[in-house]
Amino acid sequence: MIRKLLVSLFLLVSISGLHAEDGSRLWLRQDGTANATVECLLHSLVLDKAQAELKQFWKGNPVSLQLFSDAEHVALGREGYTIRTSGENIVLGSVSEAGLLYAAYHLLRLQAMGEDIASLDIRERPAYDVRILNHWDNLDGTIERGYAGHSLWKWEELPGTVSSRYEAYARANASIGINATVLNNVNASPEMLSTDYLQKVKVLADIFRPYNIKVYLSVNFASPMVLGKLSTADPLDKNVSAWWKAKVQEIYSLIPDFGGFLVKANSEGQPGPCDYHRTHAEGANMMAEALKPYGGIVMWRAFVYSPSDNDRAKQAYLEFQPLDGKFLDNVIVQVKNGPIDFQPREPYSPLFGAMKHTPLMVEFQVTQEYLGHSNHLAYLAPMWKEFFDYVAPNTIQAVSGVANIGDEANWCGNDLAQANWYAFGRLAWNPELTSEAIVQEWLKQTFTTDTKFTGPMEDMMMRSREAVVDYMMPLGLHHIFAWGHHYGPEPWCIIPGARPDWLPSYYHQADKEGLGFDRSHTGSNAVAQYPESLAKQFDSIDTCPEEFLLWFHHVPWKHQMKSGATLWDELCRHYEQGLKETRSFCQTWKEMKPYVDAERYNAIAERLQIQANDAVWWKDACLLYFQTFSKMPFPKDVERPVYKLKKLMKVKLPISNYERPTPEMLPRDGKIPAYKE
Structure with a gap:
């Protein structure tokens, strides 16, 4: 009898293990x-x-x-x-x-x-030959802007111990057409190119190869100095060039189908060719010459913004457009989709279309650095489709996405965030696919084909990104996040000694007259970097699309919007609409309970409730702060604030660039969590 009971328990555990719904x-x-x-x-x-x-x-x-x-x-x-x-x-x-x-x-x-x-x-037929995930994973296991645990790559265990998740990762990517991966952070450690680490990389490359996935590495430009003990990393120095050629030869002896390098240079403190009065083209070409005999490429990031009086939105264009045509043919310049930094909404980067003699690739951010981390629902295919509305898919040569993947059981920290990994792969394969078609594919494969589930969920997912824009930064507002970790609102942020373009006031420009950054011909003239027809449209406050209005214009508080409302009232109603949407998501999800397993249902319900609470926090913080400038009352149809501005201004979340906040850290139900003075 005892033996039968033990066998029954074993079978029960085995079956439940096979069907565990942990994502x-x-x-x-x-x-x-x-x-x-x-x-x-x-x-x-x-x-x-x-x-x-x-x-x-x-x-x-x-x-x-x-x-x-x-x-x-x-x-x-x-x-x-x-x-x-x-x-x-x-x-x-x-x-x-x-x-x-x-x-x-x-x-x-x-x-x-x-x-x-x-x-x-x-x-x-895929639209692009290179469809690549960029992991911002560090050698110590942390992930910069990663909100799903630690890195998948257990460097301390490799090459001897191999996780089963490595092959599962490759299989998932292959199933949606992703054919390349950058294993490490663009803020790269030189140690990544050491022989010990290359032996570890070889193991991963061998696992990925049967799934048609090539491995790439982010490299530190100063690696010849750190690893090779050279006195310089000057790209025109023959010893530096020889070091890179020898290192590339070593890599290909271990990984014959190695893809190439991703380089972040002369940006946010990273070393680069400009340290030696050389151009980005000279730095990229030196590496490209080393890779060319093996078929490798260099992906050179255009994310640069030096301390200057120039509008930060203009700087990548100013630095890279004059180099058009000067890069070797196995260099691809990687440009973020917008001119600032993965904001919830940005106009497209004007570098696209301005470098007609240089291969360009777009860099999207799949991880939600600026969209509520993995706590908030934000289906991002509509954002990426907006980019392709302005930039013809056939004018770029490759697509990259900053991954949202970690070692948590459900891979992305939120079961619904898996849709963004899936959507990135599908759009990289075919940018003509609709956001609706992609989310239907994902819902049917991930949950159920029952239309009573897929219909309401498609509608909810399709509305989600716009809801985030509304309760965070509507009408073209941007970069008003909390310092450092970028979770939650902090439009008032002041950090002694910080550069102006690191602070929200640089971007929102709120004063008693109005709100927004003047990038018209009367301001920074960033509009001039766009094609003439768009420049003319963006330049006029009357013709600028309202979703970009505060991006390109400093708008009076009483300016009449297309709805007939003042800017202030319109702003308030956008924040209100975003809040209402998040509450409706909670209700919709409750109605989906019969179609979802309990484990995933509860996990998603918790995330959606965090998002709804956070939307109140965002709405109150931003509107109460901007009201100190506008001096105008809230419209009657806008919910009264739950929080007090003075207390909200003291909220300091104890998280880093590598974490997401937990519920107990966040404002909710009118209560402010513990804060630091």
Whole structure:
């Protein structure tokens, strides 16, 4: 009897373990007992993965994987593919093994979504050859702007101990078309290029290779001085150049398909070529020459802002546009989507379109540094689609995203934040996809295909990013976050000795006359960096889109908006609307309870309640502060403040750039948490 009881308990634990709903399975949740018929005459690391995925998860007709060399498949490129029904079989075709891997995941996605697969005729080609996640992970296991625990990469255990999550990570990326990863922070340690660490990197590269994922590394420009003991890192010094060539040769001897380097130089204290009176092009080209024989590339970041009298929004353009055409062809300049720093809403960076003779790539931020960390729901595909509304996808050469992935069970710190990892991959593959289509894919694979769930949830997800903009920084306000960690409002922030462009007042410019940064021809003239038609539109307070109004103009408090309301009343109502939206999200989620497992339901409900409380905090802090300048009353239809400004101004969250706040740290129900004077 005791033995039977023990066996029953063992089976119960085993079954519950298999079906644990902790979010760890992401969108790859299909039953793995299919034992499908899959035909493939060839074998390789990549093809074997494609076959294994189909054999384990495909439940339809027999599948055949075939390599083609006809004109149609050649035109689809190395990673493109076809999926076609042929009699009783389904044929996956491509010119390469990688294309067949992506075709396999596409077919499985259709099955998971419950799509009609009776008569398939699909042709796919990725928009970009490089679709890359950038990890801001440090060698000590912390993640800069990471809100899902510590780094996936357990450097202290490698190369001897290998986590099963490394392959799970590669599989998830491959399933959405991501084909590259930067393992470490752009604020790079030179130690990353040491022989000991390269041996660790080799292990990861070997795991990722069967999933068609190349490894890249962020490098510190001063590495020759730290590791090579040279007296300089001057890119025109022959000894420096020789050091990089030798280091690149060592890397490729270990990792023959190594992708290349990501470089943050002469930005936020990082060393670079400008330290030696050289240009960014001279620094990038020196590294590019070392990588070129092996097919490697340099991704050189344009995120620069030196202390100057120039508007910070203009600086990347001023520094990089004169270098157009001076970079080698295996250099790609990586430009953030907006001209400041991943704000909840920004106009696109004017560098796009201004460097016609230089390959450019866009850098998005998947991790929510400025959108409530992993506490707030903010589905970001609509933000990225806004960028593509202004920048034609075919004018850039690659897409990168700063990852939101850590070692927490659900990978992203919030089950709903997984949608942003998924959406980044899908848009990097095809920027023509709609935000709605992507979120439907994700919802159906991650939760259920029941329309009673997917319909309301699509609506909620699609409204979420705009809600964040409304309760944080509507109408073009930007960078009014708390000092350092960027969680919560601090438009009043004053830090003795800090540069002006590190402080919110530099950006909001609030005074008794009005609000906003004048970037018109009467101000910093940042509008002049845009094409003439847009510059003219942005330059006029009457024609500037209202979502960018306070970005480009200092607007009087009583300025009449398109709604007929004053700027002040319109501002108040945007904050109110954002708050109402977050409360509606809580209600919608309550209605989804019958369709979601208890574990994920409760975890998401807790996050949504934090967001709703934070929206009150943001609304009260910003409106009470700006009211000290406007001297105008709140509109009658706007909820009265819950908090007092004096107490809100004393809130100091005890978190760093590597953490997210917990509920007990945050204002709620009219109560202010413990604060430091």
